[in-house]
Amino acid sequence: MRVLLSTYGTRGDVVPLEALAVRLRALGAEVRMCTPPDEEFAERLAGIGVDMVPVGPPVREVMRGTSLPSAADLDRYRTEMVAAQFDALPAAARGCDALVAAGLAQIAARSVAEAAGIRYVYVSYAAVHLPSPHHAPPPRPGWPEPEASDNRTLWELDAHQVNAQFREPLNRHRRALGLPPVDNVRDHVLTDRPWLAADPVLGAWPRTPGLDVTQTGAWSQADERPLPADLTAFLDAGTPPVYVGFGSLRPSQDIGRKAIEAIRAQGYRALVSRGWADLEPIDDGDDCFAVGEVNHQRLFSRVAAVVHHGGAGTTVTAARAGAPQVVIPLQLSDNPYWAGRVTALGVGAAPDGPSPTAESLDVAFRTALAPGTRARAKELGGKIRTDGAAVAAGLLLDALR
Template identity: 50%
Template sequence: MRFLLSTIGSRGEVQPVVALAMQLTAMGQDAVVCAPPDFHEWAESLGITYVSVGPELRGTAKQSAGTIPTPEQRRQMIEGTVAAQFEAVRAAAEGCDVIVGGGGLAIAAHSVAEQCGIGYVYAAFAPITLPSAHHAPPVFRMLGQKPADGAVDDRTLWAEDAERWNALWGAALNAQRAAVGLPPVEDVRSHIFTGAPWLAADPTLAPWPKPSELDVVQTGAWVIPDNRPLSPELETFLDAGEPPVYCGFGSVRAPEGVTKTMIDTARTLGRRVILSSGWADLSLVDDEPDCLSIGEVNQQALFQRVSAVVHHGGAGTTTAAATSGAPQVIVPQMFDQFYFARRVDRLGIGSAHPSSEPTADSLLAALRHALDIKVADRARTVAGEVRTDGALTAARRLIEMQ
């Protein structure tokens, strides 16, 4: 069988579908990933057939937190990405039996599956992105949305969310569907998600709440086993003292001044720091030997050797830290990151930093709590409950579809 895995987003969306593609390939199936060009070289280095779609996204991590597109800019972006997806996904779908749409921005995947007469599965990477009476929808701050004030019930918020999906994506989606002879879609969100979405998230870390109106299949997180060695420089730094604190914000923007605040906070607590530059190109504030700047790294290996992980709360980093048993401090920036911050706090495996920009006092309180021995013990306990077979489970289900 041949599978097309389509997604739009940063590493948090692309890495899971690459993990699934690797698992399918290992099981003797053909798999193609259609995703932004930022990850083309990396995916092909893993032996994955990769089709690029849309522009590079790396520059978005350096945008100001207050950067909100105008309505006209938003319309142009939406029309551009939908058109680009229909073109790239349709070409990549040639000879495929099933299309998997990973994440809510994979707008064209279901329509292309209809056009080709093949199977379709939608996969979410966090429970909060799927409609449920048990939680409110995530907030797109980049679109100018603000969190609800608590006076509106969750069902009403999800109804408003459905209207928002239609307003944002309906015209562009239906224009492309009409161009290939497909009827219009009245409910964009339900069309993309379907009534039986898959949830590629760990059941301990991010469980699907029940009862539910959706027939959700929770497979577990789709994770790539990473056997890469740590660099000699990093090994030397780790061996030179007590386990340091890791700080990184992956492929999203970082709070203004967070590097200095983080390093000053760690030093106050007598801790060394490993700083991941990430897409925001974070850099050290001085040349003192108690800090080390790194680039791309095997998080699975590194997180087992640090005292805490300070990060943005993306699904991938949160899962990697939870699996390693490292306490976490989540400084959420957008979307599902606020959900994962709450889950880490609720599980007792770290701290959820307030949604405000971190200050010396706020980060000190959060990191001090995460470094408490009771939190560290709890993090190690939960690590033993986190599943690592999500991609295998999903691959088996896909193969059984035919």
Template identity: 60%
Template sequence: MRVLLTASGSRGDIEPMLGLALWLREFGAQAGVCAPPDIASRCADLGVPLVPLGPSKSGSRGGRPSRAELLRYVNDWPAMQFDTISTAAAGCDVVVATGVTQMAARSIAQKLGIHYQFVSFQPTSLPSPHHPPMPLPGDRPAPEAIGNQLLWEIDTHGWNAEFGHALNTGRMALGLPPVADVRDHVITESPWLAADPVLGPWSQSPGLDVVQTGAWIVPDDRPLPAELSAFLDAGTPPVYVGFGSMPMRAGIARAAIEAIRAHDRRVLLSRGWAELALIDNREDCIAVGEANHQALFARVAAVIHHGGAGTTTAAARAGVPQVVVPQMMDQPYWARRVADLGIGAAFQDADPSTASLSAALDIALTSTTRARASAVAGTIRADGATVAAKLLIDTIS
């Protein structure tokens, strides 16, 4: 069986697909990934074939994209997909796609007469009366008087207006009839939800038959860099600060360092796309590049992060308290879940101050929060990719 896994975004958006690819390979299937070229080295390390899709995402450093900038890029996105995925899917038995902006995958699967499966890594991209749609960059909060049902209807019109012409142009070139509802066409009536049921529970909703597999995780046994290991061994557990692919304001590193020092804790900065940097030469701080979160998070006192699905899940599995500073998309949802579960603190402000970060750490660093985080860690599953691989193979068989 040959499977094409197609995704977009940064590493956090693609890593779960690699987890599925590894388990498909374990069960005898051939799996390749069609994704932005930034993930090439990671695919090579894992031995997963990559078909590059679109331009590098790393060029977006230097500031969070505005809604207009995002939509200008997305306007060209469907055509890129139709061109690349059509070639990559040749000879495959199934296409698995993630992200509502994966416009072409289902149409190409339909043209080839093969199975198509949509998967979301968070509940908020799936229509439900229990939550509103994910906000896009630049979106203003909706008035409280507008209910979720109406918000999803507005969301439908937005996707149709933005992507309907591009999608149907691509379908016409394939000899396929047009579709009237872009979002529901992409998601289908039977999507998968690759999120942990404790962290991201799903409440069944009309019109959708959702299968929740659990989060898709790549087991990571890479050792920590020698300098980082030495720092961890040299004192008490530090507080980790990292925002992944999120560009942040220049002063966020200083605000975080000062807040952490106010609690007499050491500091571990993950540079990320925000290029966080040390503010002085004191020995209580270190800045590092990408590192194995599965090994690292078990050795820190708390994790300050942006609320990506992968980072939230990794910290929850490690039983470490979290402080979530969400920036966009599904991140406010994960921030709320962290607060609701009592495993950390959450911000509404995307640009916190030293004082507000210190107040959040007042919550995260308590023994009560630490005990709750430890208890929740025991409930987080790690077999989601295994479940999904078996389900996919059974479906095709």
């Protein structure tokens, strides 16, 4: 059997599909994957023996600034991505038995699968991306925030915005494939039977009429890499530090500085992850250390807390390690959702407002570093054990058989 996996986004979008690819290959399936053409993703896929099909521009180019591209640029990127997907996906899907797409940006994927006569599965990494009266839609960069107070109306307005951006180009390409037009683009992409690759303890799906959601658990794979010697030496030289990192996102350097100052104010050392933002210590103090790409699964078990932007992968990795969290959401996608889940579960805190102040960070750090929070984080970590990628691989191949 042969499976095509497809996504477009940062590392947080690609890595879960890598985990699924590894599990599928272990069960005897052939896998190829459509991703942005960034060198990092090409190297990662080559390392697990998966053929890469590049689609769209390098995502680092799109995310190159400390702020998101303008609304006009995002509109152009989105329109160009639809054309790029219809150019690349049909050939990539040739000979495949199924197409698994992650992320709403995969506008063309279901149509390509439909034209090829193969199974299509849509997967979300957070419940908040799926319509439900139990939560509001996530922020969608470049589009105006809908003005409504109830979640049902907000989701209706969200569907209108997706249609305004994508319905005309999608249906134009569908006509070329001999397919009927689509009325509701968002729900067409999601289907009425989507998968949710999120841990049910950390982010359960709220049962919602009209959607038959299969929650598999988060998709990740064990990382056995040792920590670098200089990092290990820093960890061994004192009490556990507080980790600060924002992954593939580029927050302002001001947020990094405020976080380090708040950590020091609580009497802790700081461990700064450079990430795509190239964060660095704010001075040459020996209580602050900077690292590049390292094994977070191993590292987070040795830190006092994890400060991050609220990505699905970082949230579940920190939770599995039993580490308290301070989530500074960058007000896009699922970041605010995961900040809310960490707070609701009592395993961390998030500063109030979109721009954290020294005072709000101080309150968040005091909460996260309190003994009760650490006890709850450790207890929660012991409950997160599902190998979601293995579950999903088994479900998919069973269905194809």
